[in-house]
Amino acid sequence: MNLQSTDFELFGLPTQFAQAPSLLQERWKALQAQAHPDNFAAQGSAAQRLAMQWSVRINEAYQRLKNPLQRAAYLCELHGAPIQAHSNTAMAPEFLMQQIEWREALDEAATEPALDALAASVDLAQSTLLARCAELLDTQGDYAAAVPVVRSLLFIDKFRHDLDARFDALR
Amino acid sequence: MALLQISEPGQSPDPHTRRIAIGIDLGTTHSLVAAVRNGVAECLPDGNGQVLLPSAVRYIDAQRRQIGQDALAQQSADPANTIVSVKRLMGRGLADVVDAQHLPYTLIDAPGMVKVHTVAGEKSPVEVSAEILATLRFRAEDSFDDDIFGAVITVPAYFDDAQRQATKDAAQLAGLQVLRLINEPTAAAIAYGLDNASEGVYAVYDLGGGTFDISILRLSAGVFEVLATGGDSALGGDDYDRALADAMLAGSGLHATSLQDQALLLAAARACKQSLSESESASFSVALAAGQIAQMLTRTEFEAITAALTARTMQAVRKVLRDARLQTADVAGIVLVGGSTRMPQIRHAVGDFFGQAPLTNLNPDEVVALGAAIQANQLAGNNLAGSLLLLDVVPLSLGIETMGGLVERIVPRNQTIPTAMAQDFTTYQDGQTALALHVVQGERDLVADCRSLARFTLRGIPPMVAGAARIRVTFTVDADGLLQVRAREQNSGVEAHIDVKPSYGLSDDQIATMLQDSFSTAQGDMRERALREARLDAQRLVLAIRSAMQADADLLAPAELAVIEAAILVLQASAQGEDPATIEADSKTLAQATEAFAAQRMNRGIAKALSGRNIATL
Numbered sequence: 157m158n159l160q161s162t163d164f165e166l167f168g169l170p171t172q173f174a175q176a177p178s179l180l181q182e183r184w185k186a187l188q189a190q191a192h193p194d195n196f197a198a199q200g201s202a203a204q205r206l207a208m209q210w211s212v213r214i215n216e217a218y219q220r221l222k223n224p225l226q227r228a229a230y231l232c233e234l235h236g237a238p239i240q241a242h243s244n245t246a247m248a249p250e251f252l253m254q255q256i257e258w259r260e261a262l263d264e265a266a267t268e269p270a271l272d273a274l275a276a277s278v279d280l281a282q283s284t285l286l287a288r289c290a291e292l293l294d295t296q297g298d299y300a301a302a303v304p305v306v307r308s309l310l311f312i313d314k315f316r317h318d319l320d321a322r323f324d325a326l327r
Numbered sequence: 328m329a330l331l332q333i334s335e336p337g338q339s340p341d342p343h344t345r346r347i348a349i350g351i352d353l354g355t356t357h358s359l360v361a362a363v364r365n366g367v368a369e370c371l372p373d374g375n376g377q378v379l380l381p382s383a384v385r386y387i388d389a390q391r392r393q394i395g396q397d398a399l400a401q402q403s404a405d406p407a408n409t410i411v412s413v414k415r416l417m418g419r420g421l422a423d424v425v426d427a428q429h430l431p432y433t434l435i436d437a438p439g440m441v442k443v444h445t446v447a448g449e450k451s452p453v454e455v456s457a458e459i460l461a462t463l464r465f466r467a468e469d470s471f472d473d474d475i476f477g478a479v480i481t482v483p484a485y486f487d488d489a490q491r492q493a494t495k496d497a498a499q500l501a502g503l504q505v506l507r508l509i510n511e512p513t514a515a516a517i518a519y520g521l522d523n524a525s526e527g528v529y530a531v532y533d534l535g536g537g538t539f540d541i542s543i544l545r546l547s548a549g550v551f552e553v554l555a556t557g558g559d560s561a562l563g564g565d566d567y568d569r570a571l572a573d574a575m576l577a578g579s580g581l582h583a584t585s586l587q588d589q590a591l592l593l594a595a596a597r598a599c600k601q602s603l604s605e606s607e608s609a610s611f612s613v614a615l616a617a618g619q620i621a622q623m624l625t626r627t628e629f630e631a632i633t634a635a636l637t638a639r640t641m642q643a644v645r646k647v648l649r650d651a652r653l654q655t656a657d658v659a660g661i662v663l664v665g666g667s668t669r670m671p672q673i674r675h676a677v678g679d680f681f682g683q684a685p686l687t688n689l690n691p692d693e694v695v696a697l698g699a700a701i702q703a704n705q706l707a708g709n710n711l712a713g714s715l716l717l718l719d720v721v722p723l724s725l726g727i728e729t730m731g732g733l734v735e736r737i738v739p740r741n742q743t744i745p746t747a748m749a750q751d752f753t754t755y756q757d758g759q760t761a762l763a764l765h766v767v768q769g770e771r772d773l774v775a776d777c778r779s780l781a782r783f784t785l786r787g788i789p790p791m792v793a794g795a796a797r798i799r800v801t802f803t804v805d806a807d808g809l810l811q812v813r814a815r816e817q818n819s820g821v822e823a824h825i826d827v828k829p830s831y832g833l834s835d836d837q838i839a840t841m842l843q844d845s846f847s848t849a850q851g852d853m854r855e856r857a858l859r860e861a862r863l864d865a866q867r868l869v870l871a872i873r874s875a876m877q878a879d880a881d882l883l884a885p886a887e888l889a890v891i892e893a894a895i896l897v898l899q900a901s902a903q904g905e906d907p908a909t910i911e912a913d914s915k916t917l918a919q920a921t922e923a924f925a926a927q928r929m930n931r932g933i934a935k936a937l938s939g940r941n942i943a944t945l
Contacts, residue, residue, distance in 0.1 A: 157929065166933075188718060190932040193745065193806045194507065194706055203871075203925050210749045210929055219742070235588060237399045324649070 165219035346476035348707035350699025361700035383505025406431035418489035457500035484556035512542035514698030527659030557647035564667035
């Protein structure tokens with residue numbers, strides 16, 4: 157076990173997409189209970205610096221593991237199929253069409269019920285794609301095939317963020 | 328002043344020696360100090376039995392000053408030299424100060440942070456706060472008749488990096504070692520969590536004198552996790568006073584132009600407000616230069632005058648719940664903090680919104696200081712059996728300026744700390760050899776709407792075509808929420824970094840000079856104090872290392888052990904001597920000699936944490 161171990165190794169979990177949130181959280185707390193700099197407040201700066209490195213690493217791993225989208229992207233990368241979200245933006249035409257429709261619906265939605273309806277269809281698309289991710293990653297082990305699915309999920313995530321901003325603006 | 332108690336080096340090396348650690352609630356209106364005594368957290372009273380120290384400092388002349396109640400008593404007579412609500416000014420420029428024209432004292436624009444004009448000269452808010460902190464430190468030293476090991480100081484959850492750093496600087500000026508800054512609502516949760524052993528999601532509604540914070544926390548099995556924080560750093564009980572004062576003045580047709588009149592008006596409004604929390608009606612009376620105002624006021628009338636303020640707090644409550652993606656039904660309880668939550672209208676508004684009565688069984692004025700004291704006791708190593716672990720979050724997003732004055736967020740709001748997050752950037756011109764970095768904090772997309780924290784430049788990038796350089800910018804936030812930024816060009820390895828200090832930029836040298844000038848050391852001998860501290864630090868270090876060696880002796884190779892033992896002997900010898908610099912140097916050598924050992928112990932601790940869990944879940 158060292159700072160270069162993978163997130164999964166660090167958390168003592170199998171290297172797979174399916175993870176139980178409660179177990180993740182339990183491991184996170186157990187690790188932080190060991191490594192948090194507060195435990196070393198009375199032991200000098202060297203110990204605290206070291207604790208800080210571990211604590212940072214544990215938080216980084218936890219953030220990545222608890223978010224299904226980031227977890228999927230991380231798994232692809234670990235298996236030699238990087239997502240390259242910035243350099244590769246090629247998307248399936250039907251997915252782009254749906255994005256355009258959603259954008260138009262977002263521009264036109266003027267009431268909370270209208271936004272709620274849009275949010276419901278976005279959430280449905282998201283959970284469908286996440287299920288597809290789980291199938292590709294854990295059952296078929298086809299990481300290259302999971303990459304475009306993860307990229308689609310990144311788009312949806314961004315859209316969901318914009319949608320939340322509209323909710324805020326309305327209230 | 329407490330008697331100096333110096334433990335002789337080598338004497339009673341008991342690793343469980345109790346260290347006095349205090350919790351301080353450095354508030355806008357008043358401040359408190361608390362400590363754990365006989366296992367119970369309690370607020371420490373002054374010689375007159377008063378627990379609340381008004382956060383007021385009056386400068387009488389260049390040498391003399393009054394602090395607390397004495398200062399407040401003179402506020403009406405000498406408003407221009409009586410500094411109240413100084414917390415609003417911490418880490419703030421003149422442009423940031425809301426209602427500067429309403430303040431009874433004169434602000435001076437200074438780079439980074441305002442100063443206050445007084446008879447004793449220009450005073451930085453850091454210096455004024457240090458007076459309050461030192462007063463509390465002396466109170467604690469008198470209570471225990473002992474030196475203070477360190478302090479946990481609370482800050483509003485909304486405080487940005489500059490405000491947190493200013494608070495730390497003030498503590499240093501007051502001669503306090505800061506064990507940790509923690510958010511006020513988190514401290515309140517600590518007080519309630521341990522005292523009541525409650526688990527679940529809690530909302531902490533903290534309406535103090537000058538700040539409003541709303542936080543959503545999850546408490547479970549000794550872990551306090553902040554899910555979301557929000558609020559308004561310029562809204563508090565003072566605003567209720569002002570709204571009432573303005574309304575009564577408008578109704579009277581009189582004018583209050585002098586500083587003294589304004590101070591009298593605010594004092595009358597505060598007294599009236601406090602009476603209305605107890606009874607249905609109260610009198611508002613004040614004698615201004617232009618004439619007398621004397622009027623009966625009902626609670627309903629007061630509530631109508633201030634309804635907009637209460638509504639603003641409830642708006643922030645809604646927003647923070649949405650941030651945490653929670654419904655009111657998910658909240659198991661609501662903790663009220665701050666004297667202003669004694670107002671019945673607040674209790675009703677909160678109770679109606681959440682559909683349950685808020686928790687009020689601890690004194691809302693004391694709850695934050697009590698929580699800080701519990702945390703301080705833990706950090707000082709007094710509660711070895713305890714499993715209290717505080718996981719906090721970044722209160723406001725941190726990022727850097729990119730092309731077109733836009734903010735690229737690097738650490739999003741509500742990220743658990745400590746944390747390090749990085750992003751890659753590149754050059755936008757051919758042959759560009761330097762990159763200017765502007766670090767900002769805030770939720771808005773435009774740099775102009777965010778707070779500027781620091782600027783620095785990465786130089787020496789080898790000339791390349793635009794877009795070829797790979798510059799990784801890493802933000803590191805420590806457990807106190809303080810930021811360090813590092814930029815590194817990946818191909819060439821050139822690097823620059825900055826510890827984000829607020830731009831008012833008190834350097835360590837300046838702080839040292841101020842320390843020498845300050846009250847905290849004026850009475851004592853600087854050298855004696857430094858020697859005493861160096862000896863104590865050396866003793867603590869040796870104790871910590873000895874107990875580590877006992878616990879994990881098998882991790883040490885004989886050669887390593889010999890080096891450490893030798894360094895301990897050297898340090899113990901120099902600690903008998905009279906030179907603080909030598910003791911510090913030898914302490915540093917010892918600490919360095921044990922670094923590899925410490926790393927191995929940490930790895931073992933992590934592995935142990937995991938194997939324990941694995942067995943439990945198999």
